[in-house]
Amino acid sequence: AQTVTQSQPEMSVQEAETVTLSCTYDTSESDYYLFWYKQPPSRQMILVIRQEAYKQQNATENRFSVNFQKAAKSFSLKISDSQLGDAAMYFCAYTENSGNTPLVFGKGTRLSVIA
Amino acid sequence: DAGVTQSPTHLIKTRGQQVTLRCSPKSGHDTVSWYQQALGQGPQFIFQYYEEEERQRGNFPDRFSGHQFPNYSSELNVNALLLGDSALYLCASSPDAQETQYFGPGTRLLVL
Numbered sequence: 001a002q003t004v005t006q007s008q009p010e011m012s013v014q015e016a017e018t019v020t021l022s023c024t025y026d027t028s029e030s031d032y033y034l035f036w037y038k039q040p041p042s043r044q045m046i047l048v049i050r051q052e053a054y055k056q057q058n059a060t061e062n063r064f065s066v067n068f069q070k071a072a073k074s075f076s077l078k079i080s081d082s083q084l085g086d087a088a089m090y091f092c093a094y095t096e097n098s099g100n101t102p103l104v105f106g107k108g109t110r111l112s113v114i115a
Numbered sequence: 116d117a118g119v120t121q122s123p124t125h126l127i128k129t130r131g132q133q134v135t136l137r138c139s140p141k142s143g144h145d146t147v148s149w150y151q152q153a154l155g156q157g158p159q160f161i162f163q164y165y166e167e168e169e170r171q172r173g174n175f176p177d178r179f180s181g182h183q184f185p186n187y188s189s190e191l192n193v194n195a196l197l198l199g200d201s202a203l204y205l206c207a208s209s210p211d212a213q214e215t216q217y218f219g220p221g222t223r224l225l226v227l
Contacts, residue, residue: 004157033214043203045158045218091157095214102148102171103207103216105157 002027004094006106013082014114020067021077021109023092031097034068034075039108040088048090051075053097079111087113117142119208119219127225128196136191136222140208146170147189148216149181152203164189165211193224201226 003026013019025034036048051059051068058066063083067076079086092106120139128134140147146165150158160173164183183189187208193200203223207216 035215037218042220043223044220045205045207047215047217050215093157097214101214102160102163102173103150103158104160107155107157 002029002094002096002104004092004104004106006092006109008109009107010110010112012112012114013079013086015082015084017082018078018080019082019111021079021090021092021111023075023077023106025073025075025092025094027073027094027096029096033095033097034066035093035095035103036064036066036077037091037093037105038086038088039091045091049077082113084113084115087111119144119206119217121204121206121219121222123222124220125223125225127227129227130196130198132196132226133192133194134196134224136193136204136206136224137188138191138206138208138219139188140206141217144208144210144217145187146209146211146213147183147187148207148209149189149191150205150207151175152205152221154202158205161191196226198226200224 032053034051038046049061063080089108091108093103148163149161152158162172167183178194203221205221206219209216
């Protein structure tokens with residue numbers, strides 16, 4: 001079974017600085033998708049960024065970017081120019097590329113942003 | 116364009132009771148998945164509905180059941196509630212054969 005591991009239960013970053021959240025996963029599949037979701041105290045799970053495993057180029061979305069290392073099964077999220085609104089739980093998730101397979105989530109990393 | 120909506124936002128029940136949670140998918144989405152998120156944990160997959168049928172199921176007992184209606188909205192039913200069923204229940208929708216799922220705000224269930 002696929003597993004997703006987030007080894008950092010909590011992280012903190014100064015406003016305007018850069019922080020990296022770690023994620024590793026285990027799968028025997030060669031084609032899959034990886035996601036980072038943000039869950040603020042409002043509880044809404046918001047999609048931050050997604051990466052297709054067959055693409056070598058790392059995904060970017062404004063201040064958010066990933067470092068996807070397929071051989072190492074590593075998928076870290078970098079947040080640049082951190083803002084107070086970035087404070088939230090961040091979840092790494094995996095799904096197979098077979099259409100509508102369930103998301104497998106890590107346990108999350110709580111990010112605090114210090115003003 | 117409305118996103119995924121869920122009702123109610125909060126619910127308090129007692130052990131042994133039954134509960135029904137509701138979800139309306141994002142416009143244009145025909146697939147609905149349900150997840151349970153215990154406090155301090157990541158979401159766990161319960162089941163997925165497509166064309167009014169349960170297509171996949173996670174490791175949850177038969178007390179958890181669901182339904183999808185012709186307009187793609189969905190219900191999650193939990194019978195014989197246990198204290199351990201207290202959690203945030205998340206609904207996610209996606210177009211068929213698409214990998215990205217979009218989540219609703221969740222229903223917080225407390226079982227006393």
